[in-house]
Amino acid sequence: MKFKMNRVSQLIAAGVLLGGASFAAQAEITLLKQDPQANDPLSRLDFKVGGSIRPQVINTMGGSDKGSYKNNGYDGGTRFRFTADYFLFDDIHWVGYYELGVNIPAVFDWDHHYSPGANNTTRRQLYTGFKSDTYGTLTFGQQNSIYYDVVGIKTDNWNDDMLAQAPGNGINGDYDGSYRSRKMLKYKYAAGPVDLYAAYLFSDDDYYVGSTGNNLAYKRKGGGSIGANWHIAKDLSWGAAYNVTSAEMKNRAKSDSKDYDQHILGTALTWAPGPWNFSAGGGWYHNFLATKLSDEQNYFAGNAYGIEYYASYTIPVDSYAVKSVKPYVMGDHLKYVSGRNYSRTDNGLGVNVKFAYNFSVSYEHMFTNSTDNIGDLNLVRLTYDF
Template sequence: MSKPCFYKLLLSCTFILSNLTFAEITLIDEQQIVSESDRLKLTTSGSIRLQALNFDHYDQSNENQKYRRDGYSSNSRMYANADYAWNERLHLIAGYQNYINLPKMLDWDGHYRSSDENITTEQAYIGLRDSAYGTVKFGKIYSIYYDIVGAKTDLWNYSTLAQPQTWSPVAYTDGTQAAHKTLRYELKTDKANLYASYLFKDSTTVADTDVQYQRKNGAELAVDVHLNKNLSWATSWKYNDASLNNQQDKHDLKQEIWASSLFYFDGKWMLSFGAGWYKNLVPNFDAYSESSDFQLQSLLNTEAYGVEFYAGQHFKIEEYGIKFIQPYIMGNQLEYTSGSEFKRRDLGVGIAARFNHGFGFDYERLYTHDTFQTPDMHLFRLRYEW
């Protein structure tokens, strides 16, 4: 079977499965596999997200994003989770998450870049969960910083612009987004959730350069405190011992994040605020663009801070095929305190609508002021979730 035919078959099967139910789909749920008290459960879920970005005008800062005007896949994803319960207390778990680029898979010209991947694995891990002592996971896993702090303000579509994973040239190796070879521990209680992880050695090549980034090791800690049933406050710390290498030079560096965020939702109002400080993680854009002759140590010799906020009001409808409508305002700011002159601020308004049968629509109007003079933008997103 050719690849295009295979991808079309995969997409067809996805729609068939998702039309069975518009929530998490249970593929396997069997008891007494090995013993009288065990149970195996395999579930899947996901979303298809087609998005269009329409800038007020196009110039050097956004010329390479013209293909996005007519629609492209924006973080369409599929999840698979396995849970083998040896007994009521002890569970062997596994998780898998990927991004799927449907226009690329279906060869929809003009709606993807030739360099895009068809499928990108975001997470793939195994673990052991004990109801009393917590959960241990190992594999490719999202950073604790993003999962616990950054996700609290990742509530709008064009978000995380003040977080380091958006700007880092190696976000899947330095662990600002995710990282291979991560050992992670979680303990959840009524008062607070505690997290810790250790990142083993890993390396990659910085895109469009001959520079190799190597993470020698890393560590993360976080706590998410439940202030009350509607309000939580998370704080995280992240550290990497890393190096940059090319054919002429080597530069050792220490990378660090301190970040904190608040999230509130009472069924009507959804509010969040987050801030972070990033050392040697976001690049020096001038040095990065002059990859042929820049000083190696200047690439990540930076300090920056980021701030994000979101405020939305939830209107439950449950009529005319509409589940809810949520208008919101949002904003962020990223600014370097050393190593670069770059800064960016975004302010905007948006509305999210969710309909029956898993469909949804989002619109955002974003007003941007930054060093690159990025134009203002309209964002449209169609989504389908199961």
């Protein structure tokens, strides 16, 4: 079934049809609550479901995006998550997590509201492992990278973000180890106020770069990460992480290839006293950002760096179905030091209004100054959390 929808009806359909299915929904729903009883294996299981539905519109000023799916209204990252925790013995638990991304307009085949060729669904995360208060947590599968856990997440606070940090700028964060890393063995241990992390990245399948006719492929051969997150105080934490990935760029048309050692090193700080939230972070990227060339011998830029900042203040309302209003300022700067003449700086203003029944609306305006003359943009997102 194909039909066109205007921007307003797209937002209403995606946000209300699915989001409004349960007005009394909680931020997360517990289907099975863990309460171990003798001779009852199921009582050891805790099982939760949750998710977020996110229709949004982006308008680039100057009309450069007129008629685009983003300008018409599209899915801004709808996801559904399933969490399992099974008590084994002492303080040892088996854990599992699955997060599915759903492109609602693509599922319903709404013309001009999703990117051509976009998948209906995407596996965002899928991992399993064991956790213990004494020995730490060991998991394997596709999961958040250490870099994102301790650095990127601290400034991942607004909608049009991650424009200058490693998880949002590599060839593909699922493959290069920077974001939701595939085939990763990850360990976390709480040493007092400091969370220590280590990970190993196994070899992965080829990732074909579509813009080059599928002749150019990225191959992760291995890698690893370390990181630490220091909880300096209840509302203050500082994190740092380093990741190295051994990769190969292959050109099937020319039977040629080149090896790259990719490095990302970053740090970030977040401070959230009362209604305030301040965060800032930055990273250095070597052989990590693409040069936008169809050349395996020069695909990655030698060096680049990025910084991000965010500050917000939450005003409680609790009246007329409005729970709170949160104005915020945010920004970033990305700069290629070698391999490509490119830089981008964004500074913006935003506001988030939370309503009853887990609905919220965000508006953002970004002032952009970039080498490729990207226009300023306006973003509106409707969110329903459950």
